[in-house]
Amino acid sequence: MHVDEWLQTIPSVWVYLAVGVVIGLESLGIPLPGEIVLVSAALLAAKGVVSPLTVGIFASAGAIIGDSIGYLIGRKGGQPLFDRLGRRFPKHFGPAHIAKAEQFFGRWGMWAVFFGRFVALLRILAGPLAGALRMPYWRFLIANVLGGALWAGGTTTAIYYLGRAADKWLKNFSWAGLGVAVVFGLATTLWMKRKAAKAAEQEEAAESAEPVSAG
Template sequence: MAHDLADFLGDVGPLVFYLAVWGLVFAGTALFVGVFIPFITGDSLLFGAGILTGTNPELSIWVLAIGVGVAAVLGDQVGFWLGRRLGRPYLTRRGGRWVQAGVKRAERFYELFGWWSVVISRYIPWGRVFIPPIAGISAMSYWRFLSANIVGALSWGVLITVIGYFAAVDPGVRPVAYIVAGVVILASLVAGIRAWVLDRRARRTLPE
């Protein structure tokens, strides 16, 4: 990913590079692109962009990271608005069986974690796409969603981008940066597994 981004930057320059990264982050949730290409709109993109910023003096990590955070917030807000405006049919029309399985999993995740599901889902590829419209469909209040969205989107967008930057610029910090990145990924896996376990337990308690 970092090599591809470097080639792209050499062709288009810093401004278009920023806009492309921000646009992919926004489209990942607002336009459902993250369902089909999660690695190009998620953690790998941010980490690679951070690494490239650390090796290119024309780029600013603060411009990149803050822009990523804003794009992530706006993308989730669009997903939330579409869910509230169009209702459950908006998700029903989204694709085949595997997409609908992801929708059902996200619905259960939202039921289990509520406000925290919006925060945690930012670190889970399928969650960051499905949770915002599900929160809108479930009539979560606008300000409640916005607060969770800001916490999740900014922590995810800024954190992973900055980790990639420090992995490139400081050899002494590089091992720590990779460890933190690993912890973030592991936390995403744990959150998904915990949701699956709680869902299985809840299903067992349902009457036959």
């Protein structure tokens, strides 16, 4: 059973709660399919099953609250927390993943929290890593609120209107909307990865040039 089929079997209020809880748990550092649940709920909104506004509100709340809890966990647990997570979830919290995320944070600061909302890996790591790196909470909160609201509200709005438009032309429009959403998500992720890779290359070049200039 697909996620959207599962969501259709439960009352509207539980759909909203499922969206908020799954996205919240993903945001605090648990690898769950938050984006898939959000897209599925937005498609249900396009069908008239649930309210798109309420879906967006619950998704935003889950993202913001989850990230904040993740921040507190990371601030309290520090590096030992990531060591334990790396042993338990090597595919998501392995040393290479943490190193890339730390490099991205070191380069972009609070913008890493904002843009991290749009990248699957950073969406899981942003809160705990910001806390572990002792980012001031007020800076984290600003980026967290803006990024969470833009990601949740923007995704819900885009998928909702895509679904409504496709409903006029396609019988099986949910697959078309989901396909567009997947393509959009992949394109966004690739763009962010390229930006992060370019930033990392520039930083490495700057570091390697320092001894030469010093000499």
